[in-house]
Amino acid sequence: MKKSKTFIACFIVPCLIVLAITYFYPVARTLCMSFFKTGSVTAPVSTWTFAGLANFKRIAASPDFRRGLWNMLRIWIFGGVFAIGFSLLFAVILSHKSIRGKHFFRAIIYLPNVISAVAIGNAWLYYVYNYDFGMLNGVLKVFGIEPLKWLGPDLKFGAMIAAAIFGVVGYYMMVFIGGVERIPEDVMEAATLDGANAWQKLTRITLPLLKGTTKTVFTFWTIVAMQFFVWSKVFSPIGTESSTIVPIGYMYEILFGSLQSPEIDIGTGAAVGVLVAAIIMVITSLINRLFKTDDLEL
Amino acid sequence: MKKIHKADTLNGPSPLAYVPLLLWTAFMVAILVYIVGASLSVPRDVFTGQVFKYSTGLHWENYVTAWTTQKLYVYFFNSLIYAVVACTGGLLISAPAAYVLSRCKFRGNHLIKRILILVMSIPSILIILPIYGILVKLDIRGRVALCLVYVCLRVPYTTVFLLNFFESISKTYEEAAAIDGCTDMQTFLKIALPMVRPAMTTITLFNFLSVLNEYFVALLLTASDGATSLGVGLTSVVSALMYTSNYPAIFAAVVIVVLPSILIYCLASRKIMYGGMGGGIKG
The missing domain is CATH 1.10.3720.10 (MetI-like)
Incomplete structure (x- = not known):
């Protein structure tokens, strides 16, 4: 089908303009800003002064930023293990042919993904974890255990991760279900005819064939965990707390919030963004290497 | 093909498979029910854990407070x-x-x-x-x-x-x-x-x-x-x-x-x- 050049241009140019304004230019400018002392956000490039790695050194020396990186790493690891574990478990159960209420359970587990994270976060904060009348302490009371301070300094970080994981499991479950459903029927039939039991089919066929899907989920989680912010903000609404601070929260606080200071400018904030993006790139390319999907890919 | 499907149905998933699903669902439903219930209550009843008694009736004005005020x-x-x-x-x-x-x-x-x-x-x-x-x-x-x-x-x-x-x-x-x-x-x-x-x-x-x-x-x-x-x-x-x-x-x-x-x-x-x-x- 031949279409006129004008027609093609009219249809594709708006999309290209959007890409240029929202992605190409901002990414380039953020990269540049991270190496300059820039002043305000609208300061023209001619007034910037080259600062070399000063912005990066400044954030690297900040205890808040280091604490944020450390929290981010722990969110990535612990959150990753539990989020992928639960979503894989639910995916395997809910892709079984004769499970009852398949669609209902899928929809319920996916539900937190369509709700505002701020709203669910507040439900956790003010109901589930509440010291006086909360759900968890209510359960503890039934077993005669003393109530716990879930939002105290010791448990807050774990409480925050648990709430965040609860929110994402449904999404990864759906990705895994997509992977399970792409496994050819005849492979399973052959295994059944050869007398494989359910456990053998799971460990010898399903899981190895899910390698590619696991890579996808792991990559998604990495991108989410490195940009972790909403939950941190909901769990410490007033300012920063060392138990919940994350790099993006740090960026927000130095630019707009409680950590503003004269020597910190937009350039410093840009440096945080560049660093986080670099970490994401390094880790996702490592994941790509580690999960080299060869002939097993479906 | 049909036979195998039937065999699968007969075997079914182990009843244990429903345990995590039901626990997860129960937790979710409990949160939703409580939030809706407590939104119609008064602070005193929430603190004393008597949310669903509604001793003073249903308090729709909580919604007015949130929505308007x-x-x-x-x-x-x-x-x-x-x-x-x-x-x-x-x-x-x-x-x-x-x-x-x-x-x-x-x-x-x-x-x-x-x-x-x-x-x-x-x-x-x-x-x-x-x-x-x-x-x-x-x-x-x-x-x-x-x-x-x-x-x-x-x-x-x-x-x-x-x-x-x-x-x-x-x-x-x-x-x-x-x-x-x-x-x-x-x-x-x-x-x-x-x-x-x-x-x-x-x-x-x-x-x-x-x-x-x-x-x-x-x-x-x-x-x-x-x-x-x-x-x-x-x-x-x-x-x-x-x-x-x-x-x-x-x-x-x-x-x-x-x-x-x-x-x-x-x-x-x-x-x-x-x-x-x-x-x-x-x-």
Whole structure:
């Protein structure tokens, strides 16, 4: 089908303009800003002064930023293990042919993904974890255990991760279900005819064939965990707390919030963004290497 | 084939498989029931754990407190505007682009497709400061600013989603239409678009909910004016209500915020669940 050049241009140019304004230019400018002392956000490039790695050194020396990186790493690891574990478990159960209420359970587990994270976060904060009348302490009371301070300094970080994981499991479950459903029927039939039991089919066929899907989920989680912010903000609404601070929260606080200071400018904030993006790139390319999907890919 | 299916049904999944599902569901339902229940109660009953007794009746005024007194309605309508504009604007830009990318050979076609997929993984922290700068420089403020940004941010995913769909449907009808003398524009509007209507519904629902619940961009781009979004607004409503420990009104605010999403989800859960899968994986 031949279409006129004008027609093609009219249809594709708006999309290209959007890409240029929202992605190409901002990414380039953020990269540049991270190496300059820039002043305000609208300061023209001619007034910037080259600062070399000063912005990066400044954030690297900040205890808040280091604490944020450390929290981010722990969110990535612990959150990753539990989020992928639960979503894989639910995916395997809910892709079984004769499970009852398949669609209902899928929809319920996916539900937190369509709700505002701020709203669910507040439900956790003010109901589930509440010291006086909360759900968890209510359960503890039934077993005669003393109530716990879930939002105290010791448990807050774990409480925050648990709430965040609860929110994402449904999404990864759906990705895994997509992977399970792409496994050819005849492979399973052959295994059944050869007398494989359910456990053998799971460990010898399903899981190895899910390698590619696991890579996808792991990559998604990495991108989410490195940009972790909403939950941190909901769990410490007033300012920063060392138990919940994350790099993006740090960026927000130095630019707009409680950590503003004269020597910190937009350039410093840009440096945080560049660093986080670099970490994401390094880790996702490592994941790509580690999960080299060869002939097993479906 | 049928035999094996039957055997499978006879074996069934082990009853143990239902345990995690039921626990997870029970937990979720318990939260929802409690929040709705407590939103109609009074602070004293919430503290003493007697939420469902309603000794003084149902307190609908908690909703008035959250909606009117705390101005949740302002944030609610702001987010509604953002979601509607982002869905419409996103489709207006993405549907034509997806169409020519899937149907026409031209230089750069392949490159544009790759770029669209690439930009979806760019973290918003890497683009948000210059976008903020552009808005300030052009003096675009308030609701207009967020509307524009949301439209732009929905374009890559929407285009890729529709592109995959266009590529999966046959070109025969469009070719026939062209032979019958339809102009390019007529073919697009009368033949191609109606065929991707299901995909457009899916992506619209998905975009609508994403924008309605968005937080980071809204937080950074709306500095203390009437443009505050639902998520950001809820945070300030909750902190204001905490001064008086008005838990029932907090829960009422939470119910108001989640209600539209849950209603839409109940009507089209299947579409929304699979709508989220179009970008990352092909399925």
